[in-house]
Amino acid sequence: MSTLKTVHVVQPYVPAYREAFFESLRSDLRENGIQLRLIAGAPPEAQAKRGDAVWLPWADRIDAKAISIGSRNLMLTDTSRMWRDSSGVILPLMGSNFDIYRALVLKKVRPLRVGLWGHVKDYVSDSHPLDAAAERFQMRRADHIFAYTDGGAAFARSIGVARRSVTALGNTVDLGPLRSAIRELSAEEVEDFRREHHLNGPVYGYIGGLDASKGTAFLSEVLDALWQLDPSAKLLVGGRGEQESLLNGHRARGQVISLGYAGPREKALVAKTANALINPGRIGLIAVEAMEMGLPILTTSYEYHGPEHEYLAEGRDVVILSDSPQAFAHGMQIAARSVPRLERRAVPDLEQMVANFTTGVIAMLEN
Numbered sequence: 001m002s003t004l005k006t007v008h009v010v011q012p013y014v015p016a017y018r019e020a021f022f023e024s025l026r027s028d029l030r031e032n033g034i035q036l037r038l039i040a041g042a043p044p045e046a047q048a049k050r051g052d053a054v055w056l057p058w059a060d061r062i063d064a065k066a067i068s069i070g071s072r073n074l075m076l077t078d079t080s081r082m083w084r085d086s087s088g089v090i091l092p093l094m095g096s097n098f099d100i101y102r103a104l105v106l107k108k109v110r111p112l113r114v115g116l117w118g119h120v121k122d123y124v125s126d127s128h129p130l131d132a133a134a135e136r137f138q139m140r141r142a143d144h145i146f147a148y149t150d151g152g153a154a155f156a157r158s159i160g161v162a163r164r165s166v167t168a169l170g171n172t173v174d175l176g177p178l179r180s181a182i183r184e185l186s187a188e189e190v191e192d193f194r195r196e197h198h199l200n201g202p203v204y205g206y207i208g209g210l211d212a213s214k215g216t217a218f219l220s221e222v223l224d225a226l227w228q229l230d231p232s233a234k235l236l237v238g239g240r241g242e243q244e245s246l247l248n249g250h251r252a253r254g255q256v257i258s259l260g261y262a263g264p265r266e267k268a269l270v271a272k273t274a275n276a277l278i279n280p281g282r283i284g285l286i287a288v289e290a291m292e293m294g295l296p297i298l299t300t301s302y303e304y305h306g307p308e309h310e311y312l313a314e315g316r317d318v319v320i321l322s323d324s325p326q327a328f329a330h331g332m333q334i335a336a337r338s339v340p341r342l343e344r345r346a347v348p349d350l351e352q353m354v355a356n357f358t359t360g361v362i363a364m365l366e367n
Contacts, residue, residue, distance in 0.1 A: 095134030120152030201232025210241030215281025238262025
C-alpha cells in the first residue's frame with residue numbers, strides 16, 4: 001500500500017466561511033494520495049469580536065506570537081516542528097512571516113516543497129517597502145504560489161514567478177446553504193419578517209464584520225443623514241465586531257435591525273427584503289454572496305477592497321456613491337428606486353476552488 005504524502009497548510013485562524021473549504025480540500029487531496037494537515041490558531045482580538053471563528057477537530061493548534069513595530073507586525077510563530085518532515089507546507093504570504101524563511105532554508109537540505117497563499121498583490125493596504133521587497137523574494141524562491149484571484153496570479157507572474165508555478169484559486173465560500181435558504185424561505189415567512197420589523201419603506205442590508213476596515217463609523221454617519229431624509233428606511237445588519245456599539249443609537253430608534261452573526265437564513269431574509277447591500281468599506285467575500293442574493297452593493301470610492309472585488313462589474317453589481325455621508329444617504333435613496341435587483345449569474349464555485357487548490361498542490365509536489 002502506498003504511503004500518503006503529507007502537506008501542511010498554515011492558517012492564522014479558521015473563520016466559519018473556510019470550514020467547508022478545508023473539509024472538502026482534505027477529502028479531495030486524500031483521493032489524490034495526499035494527507036492534509038491544517039495548522040491554525042485563535043483569531044486576534046479584533047477578529048474574535050466578529051464571532052466567526054470555528055475549530056476543526058483534525059487541525060493542529062498553535063499559539064500565535066507577533067510583535068508590532070510601528071505599523072508593521074512581525075510574525076514570530078514557529079510552526080516548523082509540525083511540518084519539517086512533511087512533503088510540503090503552504091504558508092500565508094507575508095514579508096514579516098519568519099516561518100517562510102525557515103521553510104526556504106529547510107528546503108535546501110531536504111525535499112520539502114514550499115507554497116505561499118493569499119492575496120499576493122497589494123489589495124487591502126499599501127505595503128511597507130520592506131514587506132513588498134520581502135514578499136517578492138519569498139515568491140521567487142517558493143515552489144508554488146496560490147493566489148486568491150486572477151489579479152494576484154497575474155502579479156506573481158509579472159515579478160518573475162513561472163506560469164506553471166502559479167494557481168489562481170477563485171476564492172469563494174460555500175454558497176449551497178445560502179442558495180437552499182433562499183429557495184426554501186416561504187412568502188409567509190418573508191411577510192411575517194416584514195411585519196415584525198415594520199419594513200414599510202426602503203430596506204437595505206449590511207452583512208459582515210463591524211469594524212474599521214468595513215467603514216462602520218462612516219456607516220453610522222450615513223444612517224444619521226438617512227434618518228433626516230427618510231425615517232422609514234431600515235438597515236438589516238448581519239454581523240458583529242468591535243465597533244458594533246457605534247450602531248446602538250440607530251438600533252434604539254428602530255432604524256437598524258440587528259440580526260447578529262448572519263447565517264444562511266438571516267442572509268436569505270436580507271435577500272428577500274432588501275433593495276441593496278451597503279458596504280462603505282472593504283468589499284471581500286461579500287461579493288460572491290451578493291451575486292448569489294441578486295443584490296447590488298452600494299459602496300464608496302474606497303481604495304482597499306479585497307481581491308474578490310474583481311468579480312463585480314461596476315454599474316451593475318457594485319454602485320459607487322459619494323464619500324460624503326449626506327450624499328451617500330441621498331444616493332441610497334436613488335438606488336432604492338432606480339437600481340434593479342440583479343438576475344442571479346455564475347459565481348465562483350467552492351468545488352472549483354477546491355479543485356484548483358488540489359491541482360496546485362499536485363503541481364507543487366511535482367516541481
